[in-house]
Amino acid sequence: MDIQVDICEGNRDDNSSNVVKIPERLLQREQARLDDAERRKEAKESHSVANENSEFFTKAFNRDRAAIEELISICSGADRALATQTLDEATAKTQQLQKFLNDSMMFLAQYELRQAQASLQKLQTSLAEKRDEALPKKKFAFRSRTKATEQVCDTVPATQSGETVIDGHTPAESSIGKVEETVYSKQCGFSNMDDMVLTKTAGEINKNDVLLSHLTNCKVRLFGSPSTLHIKNVSGCEILCGPVSSSVFVDHCSNSTLALPCQQLRTHNTTSTQVYLHVTSRAIIEDCQGVSFAPFTWSYPTLDEDFVVSGLDRARNNWTQVDDFNWLALGTPSPNWTLISEEDRKTTWEI
Structure with a gap:
C-alpha cells in the first residue's frame, strides 16, 4: 500500500493528468454499461407490450370479423327490409373494423398486417356479393x-x-x-364506356359502393363521399373522386391518373399510373410497375363537407408510405413505385 502511495505521489507532478483520466474512463465505461442495460430493458419491455397489443388486436379483430360474418349470413332468405337493415349494420361494422386496423398498424408485424388486410378484403367482397344477392338490381x-x-x-x-x-x-x-x-342501387358507377366524360353527384354516391369497370379514355368525376370505390379494367382514364370513407381497390389499371382520398388503397396489376393520394393508413401495391404517387390536389366547392361526411382525418396523409407486397428487401426501395417530383405534379384539373 505504501509503495502504491509513493508511486502515485512521485508521479503526481509529471503524470497528474493520468491520475485524473483513469477514474473518468472507468466512470464512462460504467455509465455505458448502465445505458446499455437500460436500453436492453426498454427493448424487452417494448417487445412485451407489442406482443400484448398484437394479441389483443388479433382477438378483437377476429371477434368483430365473426360478428360481421354472422350478420351477412342471416341475410340469406330474409325479406328486403330486414336484409337492407342488416347489411347496412354490417357495412358500418366493417368500416369500424377498417379503422381499428388502421389505428393498430404501428405495432403489427408485416405478416399480421397482411393477414388482417386479406381477411378484411375478403369480408368486404362477401358483403358486396351478399348485397347483390339479397338486394338484386332492378x-x-x-x-x-x-x-x-x-x-x-x-x-x-x-x-x-x-x-x-x-x-x-x-x-x-x-x-x-x-x-x-341499375337504378339507385347500393352499388353505382360506370361500366363498358369509351371516350366519355362521366360525372356523379354527391346525392348519387354518398355512402354507396361505387364501381368503375371496363373504361377506356374516359374522364370520371365523382363528387361526394362513397363508402368504397372499385376501379377495374380501366385504361387511359382520369378518375377524380371525393373522400372515400373506407377502401379503394384498383385492379388492372394502366396509363391512367387517379386522384382520391381514402382510408386504405390496395392496387393490383397496375402499370404506368399516377395516383394523387390522401390516405390515412398506408397504400399497398402488388404485381404493379411504374406506379407513382403525389399528394391529393383536386378540389371542388363541397370538398370540405364531403370530408366531414367521410370521417377521414384531413391532417393525416400517409401518401409517401407505400407497401409493395412483391418487394421484401429491407432497406432497399422498391423499383415498382416512385414519388412524383414537385415540378411534375398536377395542381389544376379540368371539370
Missing part, C-alpha cells in the same frame, strides 16, 4: 317511345352520337331491345 326494358319515356329522355344527357345515357350507361343495341340497368 331491371327495365326500352320499348316503344311513349310520352312518359319522352319525358325521361328529356331529363337525361346524351352522348355525342345521340345515344341516351341513364345513370351513366348507354343502352346497347340488341335484337330484343332490352338492357339491364
Whole structure:
C-alpha cells in the first residue's frame, strides 16, 4: 500500500493528468454499461407490450370479423327490409373494423398486417356479393317511345352520337331491345364506356359502393363521399373522386391518373399510373410497375363537407408510405413505385 502511495505521489507532478483520466474512463465505461442495460430493458419491455397489443388486436379483430360474418349470413332468405337493415349494420361494422386496423398498424408485424388486410378484403367482397344477392338490381326494358319515356329522355344527357345515357350507361343495341340497368342501387358507377366524360353527384354516391369497370379514355368525376370505390379494367382514364370513407381497390389499371382520398388503397396489376393520394393508413401495391404517387390536389366547392361526411382525418396523409407486397428487401426501395417530383405534379384539373 505504501509503495502504491509513493508511486502515485512521485508521479503526481509529471503524470497528474493520468491520475485524473483513469477514474473518468472507468466512470464512462460504467455509465455505458448502465445505458446499455437500460436500453436492453426498454427493448424487452417494448417487445412485451407489442406482443400484448398484437394479441389483443388479433382477438378483437377476429371477434368483430365473426360478428360481421354472422350478420351477412342471416341475410340469406330474409325479406328486403330486414336484409337492407342488416347489411347496412354490417357495412358500418366493417368500416369500424377498417379503422381499428388502421389505428393498430404501428405495432403489427408485416405478416399480421397482411393477414388482417386479406381477411378484411375478403369480408368486404362477401358483403358486396351478399348485397347483390339479397338486394338484386332492378331491371327495365326500352320499348316503344311513349310520352312518359319522352319525358325521361328529356331529363337525361346524351352522348355525342345521340345515344341516351341513364345513370351513366348507354343502352346497347340488341335484337330484343332490352338492357339491364341499375337504378339507385347500393352499388353505382360506370361500366363498358369509351371516350366519355362521366360525372356523379354527391346525392348519387354518398355512402354507396361505387364501381368503375371496363373504361377506356374516359374522364370520371365523382363528387361526394362513397363508402368504397372499385376501379377495374380501366385504361387511359382520369378518375377524380371525393373522400372515400373506407377502401379503394384498383385492379388492372394502366396509363391512367387517379386522384382520391381514402382510408386504405390496395392496387393490383397496375402499370404506368399516377395516383394523387390522401390516405390515412398506408397504400399497398402488388404485381404493379411504374406506379407513382403525389399528394391529393383536386378540389371542388363541397370538398370540405364531403370530408366531414367521410370521417377521414384531413391532417393525416400517409401518401409517401407505400407497401409493395412483391418487394421484401429491407432497406432497399422498391423499383415498382416512385414519388412524383414537385415540378411534375398536377395542381389544376379540368371539370
